Amino acid sequence: MAHIVFEQVTKQYDNGFVAVKDLNLEIGDDEFLVLVGPSGCGKTTSLRMLAGLESISRGSLYIDGQRVNEKSPRERDIAMVFQSYALYPHMSVFENMAFGLQLQGTAKPEIQQRVQAAAAQLGIEELLDRKPKQLSGGQRQRVAVGRAIVRDPSAFLMDEPLSNLDAKLRVQARAELTKLHKKLGTTFIYVTHDQVEAMTMGSRIAVMNQGILQQVDTPQNLYEHPNNMFVAGFMGSPAMNFFEATLTQTGEQMVIDAGALQLPVPEEVRSRYQSLLGTPLIFGIRPENIYNPEFAPPGINPVAIEATVSVVEMMGHEEIVYFALGDGHEFLARVDPRSRFTPGESVSVSFDMNRFHLFDKASEHVLVS
Amino acid sequence: MQDASNIMRLLGAIAAIIVGSGGIIALFYVANLVVNRLPPRPRSQILPWVYMVPALVMLGAFLVLPTLRTILLSFMDRRSQGWVGLDNYIFAFTNADMLIAFRNNVLWLVLVTGVSVGLGLVIAVLVDRVKYEPLAKALIFLPMAISFVGASVIWRFMYAYQPPGTDQIGLLNAIAVALGYEPIGWLVNKSVNNFALIAIMIWLQTGFAMVLLSSAVKGIPKDVIEAARIDGASEFQIFWRITIPMISSTIVVVSTTIIVLVLKVFDIVFVMTGGNLDTDVIASRMIKEMFNFRNFGRGSAIAVVLLLAVIPVMVTNIRRFQQQEANR
Structure with a gap:
């Protein structure tokens, strides 16, 4: 001791x-x-x-x-x-x-x-x-x-x-x-x-x-x-996906704007982000918080994103899928193995907006998580 | 005329080199050609022999035959004309001078091997922690590069003796006098002269031992030393209980190599004292009997005794080496 x-x-x-x-x-x-x-x-x-x-x-x-x-x-x-x-x-x-x-x-x-x-x-x-x-x-x-x-x-x-x-x-x-x-x-x-x-x-x-x-x-x-x-x-493998982003507000809607990704911030937490409007941010989301909508569990806050499948790694108990967005950005998701995505296919995936992280772009420190 | 004959001699030497090495190359080339004509099965069996036979012939001619002849001569009289049975061996083991030579050789063996391996080991471990390690090692290793005769000449100056009252040109006696002592006849005083000679050999061999042991010490994984340190071992305990056991095979190889070398030593004795004043060793006795006294029988018998003394050491060495190879 x-x-x-x-x-x-x-x-x-x-x-x-x-x-x-x-x-x-x-x-x-x-x-x-x-x-x-x-x-x-x-x-x-x-x-x-x-x-x-x-x-x-x-x-x-x-x-x-x-x-x-x-x-x-x-x-x-x-x-x-x-x-x-x-x-x-x-x-x-x-x-x-x-x-x-x-x-x-x-x-x-x-x-x-x-x-x-x-x-x-x-x-x-x-x-x-x-x-x-x-x-x-x-x-x-x-x-x-x-x-x-x-x-x-x-x-x-x-x-x-x-x-x-x-x-x-x-x-x-x-x-x-x-x-x-x-x-x-x-x-x-x-x-x-x-x-x-x-x-x-x-x-x-x-x-x-x-x-x-x-x-x-x-x-x-x-x-x-x-x-x-x-x-x-x-921490976490595969690693968290990061996107450069800013927070914008149009009327009632508050959106995380990361180019091809447009992610509305859930209403319940909007007030916490008010001060971040306009600051350069990094948006982070873990691969397991991105779902195939068909197999998404209840209780998530899904936002549909269109992306093209580029590589699929079948692990047996899960599928690790590399996606490309319209603007060339890539991200990774761990989806249900029943998804059977094929490379080249355009699909819609769900980002769980209850489980994301925002970092200050300059200091790389977390702002909200 | 002198010039012309010199040039002829030079040309002759060059021709000998070309013909000699060319001849060897031609020999292998032709033999290879012939063997390659054979069907594959006998070829693979014969081919190694084709390359080995010339070397074996050379070894046989220059090593095995002379050895056998020496053994033969050792049973014959001084002019190698009649058989004398074991007389020469009886002489070798009973003659007073020979017994002194044996005693001296034992002294040499124990002191040179013990001190140079011991010192080499301590220096190898210490030098590992010194900033200017390559420099320190080079200095200690330097004597290795000097021939025995050269070293002896250097040490003659170290040991030089002048009668009391005159200026001492020998370093050791200069120090002795400066400290207020009488100058010592290092090479003539029977109680120190053997040790004075042995010191030269130690000076020559410590560097050799140190270099080999140092590389063995460096081969010990750092983790193991650190593990011992965490287990609570002091530096001294690490040296005795980790370092030495882990490099024991190198210690044996270095020791046996030095033993063989010491058994053969004669140059130092020959140059420094000529073997006088009870400083003879077996090898210098052999030279004396053989070439000074022209007694081929006795000289050969002593040579055989030396050969027999070396054999167990060589066997140990080869065994060790095989073990090491097997452990790889």
Whole structure:
């Protein structure tokens, strides 16, 4: 259990490159926090600063109220699982797991007992005598996790631990890590570039881009109320559709005008947009909020849009369809697989105007969502 | 006239090179042509041999035959005229000078191998964290490029001795005198002269060990070192428990290579002391028996002893190498 606080933490390399800028982040006891972002966004650097593998250029880092900037990794009571697993190749699985305990000076019988217990928990008891080389990728990943949990640290740091697994194993390992977190009730800080991992595992998600923390929130809130265009575009796959737009008012009607898209704003919320009239905006809508009218569920606020189908990707449980508008703009929709759209066909699709986002074009910050 | 004969000699050399290498090319060309005429089945079996046989013949002529003949000579008398049984070997293992040579060789083996591998390892790990790593490595590696004889000449100056009271031109004695000590006869004092010679070899071989070990150290994934650091290992513990075990196969290869080299050493001894004052090693004894005393029997017997000493080292080395290949 650890309470971790990043306070204005900055990492600047000798060549002047700023990898992390003024990071403020508070991670509570037994939280599962996922740091997510594209490669080079500073998420791994942040984790490594927390681990003590990277020095902190400016700002303070606190673990349980204690400033740890100058503390070595061994003084921080943390464990880390690396992307490459970083198992010691010359040691057996048992020795790999026991290494940290040996260094702490734990008594032999206790080491034996704790390693056995951790191995049993992860189902790797029969592998204890093997060398890492003799293990499959999934087994190595478990050993790496085992090496972390056997030490019973106050926080687990994980740096893309699942990215070397094949798709099927990854789904399984995701669920196992979530279960493990529940069972241990310890702070997990998990770095990934995969927003699906972030959404499925995190109790909270911190989205980073270009060294700057964009937003921290629960997966649900992050998805439904992104702070800015980056978060909106990063979370969710396929990504949100964006259109440059302005808000116009003709008589009673208020319309989001995005060239070929003319989208009337629902009456109930019109008052909230009054101040935005005339400002350059970005209109955003997620692919799943665009429907084939035939299969649209009740309760949406449909606006019919004419578009030409350009590409159809049949996924089985859904169809991902690329549409082109009259003015050349493209957008993507996830529609019911029964739609059977064919490329070249002109169709009418429904935009659910209950579920859209408006961003300021200049700052890319959300205005209403 | 002198010029003309020189030019003739030069032309002769060039002709020899052309005819020699041309002859080899022609040999392979013709052999290839002939084999290609054969039907495919025997061809694929014969073709590798066509390329290997010339090399095998050369090795046989210049390596295997001389070895066999040396073994033969080792059982014969000084002029290789009569059989003497094991006499030469008995001499090799009982003669007082030979025993000193054996003792010295053991000293050489232990100290040169131990110190240069140890130092090389420490430097390899330290240099990994130095800003001017290439420069530091180049400086330490530099002696490798110097021949044993060249190195010996350099060190003769280092060890040079002048009687007390006169100016010391040797660096070590100059330092000794400056610190208020008597100058030391590095090469004549029997308690230090062997170590003085061994130091030269260490100076030569540390760079070699360092370069190979350094590349092995760099081959250790950074993640593994960091994992150990997070597991709570100190830098010292990382060195002993992670670095050394992970590069152990390179350590063995470097050590065995140096062992073989040390077993063969004679130039340093030859140039520095001529093997006098109890500094002989086995190889320098061999040269002495063979060429100074013209005793072919004894010289050959010592050569065979050296050969036998090298074999287990070579076997270890080859085994290691095969293991490494198998682990790839």
